[in-house]
Amino acid sequence: MTLAYWNGTYMSLADVKVSPLDRGFLFADGVYEVVAFYDRRLFQLDEHLARLERSLREIRIGTDISREELAGVFRHLMDDLPSKTGTVYLQVTRGAAAGRAHPFPAGTAASLLAFASPLKRLSESEMELGFLATTSPDIRWQRCDIKAIALLPSVLAAQDAKENGALETIMHRDGLVTECASSNVFIVRDGHIATPRADNRILNGINRQVAISLARNLGLSVEERDVSLEELRSADEIWITSTTKEIAPMTRLDNAPIGDGRPGPLWRRVRQAFCALIDQA
Ligand code: PDD
Numbered sequence: 001m002t003l004a005y006w007n008g009t010y011m012s013l014a015d016v017k018v019s020p021l022d023r024g025f026l027f028a029d030g031v032y033e034v035v036a037f038y039d040r041r042l043f044q045l046d047e048h049l050a051r052l053e054r055s056l057r058e059i060r061i062g063t064d065i066s067r068e069e070l071a072g073v074f075r076h077l078m079d080d081l082p083s084k085t086g087t088v089y090l091q092v093t094r095g096a097a098a099g100r101a102h103p104f105p106a107g108t109a110a111s112l113l114a115f116a117s118p119l120k121r122l123s124e125s126e127m128e129l130g131f132l133a134t135t136s137p138d139i140r141w142q143r144c145d146i147k148a149i150a151l152l153p154s155v156l157a158a159q160d161a162k163e164n165g166a167l168e169t170i171m172h173r174d175g176l177v178t179e180c181a182s183s184n185v186f187i188v189r190d191g192h193i194a195t196p197r198a199d200n201r202i203l204n205g206i207n208r209q210v211a212i213s214l215a216r217n218l219g220l221s222v223e224e225r226d227v228s229l230e231e232l233r234s235a236d237e238i239w240i241t242s243t244t245k246e247i248a249p250m251t252r253l254d255n256a257p258i259g260d261g262r263p264g265p266l267w268r269r270v271r272q273a274f275c276a277l278i279d280q281a
Helices: 023-027 045-058 067-080 124-129 152-163 206-217 229-233 265-280
Strands: 003-006 009-012 030-038 086-093 111-118 131-137 168-173 176-180 184-189 192-195 222-224 237-242 246-253
Touching: 003 067, 023 086, 030 045, 045 067, 045 086, 045 206, 067 086, 067 111, 124 246, 131 152, 152 168, 168 229, 168 237, 168 246, 176 229, 184 206, 184 229, 192 206, 206 222, 206 237, 206 246, 206 265, 237 265, 246 265
Parallel strands: 131 168, 131 246, 192 222
Antiparallel strands: 003 009, 003 111, 030 086, 086 111, 168 176, 176 184, 184 192, 184 237, 237 246
């Protein structure tokens, strides 16, 4: 059985009963986080919890659970999972009101659900081959900095990528790269790394931030700036970062090779530093 945390109680995930009036169900009115753990050590937990607090603040959901209590929930769910490597998913919605109306209901307690799942990491041999990415228009809203559970455009984009045999789809708006369905994007051109800046157009990914700081610690130049679709298509390297995909090299874009069609040297250095960080965390 998979253990879940549901509004203050641990129970089997299969036994969680969500009201049909829960605003997560009716309006996708909520936010979430996904935290990885390696060998039963939560990776970048404080950073994820800080981002969760920011998401909650931005959409004005209050909870009475402290950061320490939440950290305890993450640990409990992680420790209960037979797999030592996995993720904990946590979502908070505005809760179940008496009826359906768009404005916030008064006096409704937030609903908090969390559970852990095993993580099948992308293998070294898959990484060495590299992955296909497609491109697609970014049709999402203007507040992609909030980790909202309203994910329909991303669901459609991810399905499209899957049907084309791609690991991810790189989205663009007004000729500029934004991010992927569930990852951030980096390019390398002439030895310089660039990634779209973290404004309202993208989620400021935790592994995005980890990759930036690891690259800078290696003495590499990283610019957070606008990245055009043209630059993407003519990049020497493209990487994507996320909690579940870590730092993965894209070697084909819409079926054209990226650079020489193999994972690049800067990806390799940052990836190595990332694996070292996981091992010592
Ligand atoms: N997705 N951009 C988007 C739109 C995302 O949904 C995610 C994460 C990221 C990467 O963020 P991080 O490095 O903090 O995981 C970027 C998670 C993993 C998901 O939806 O499953």
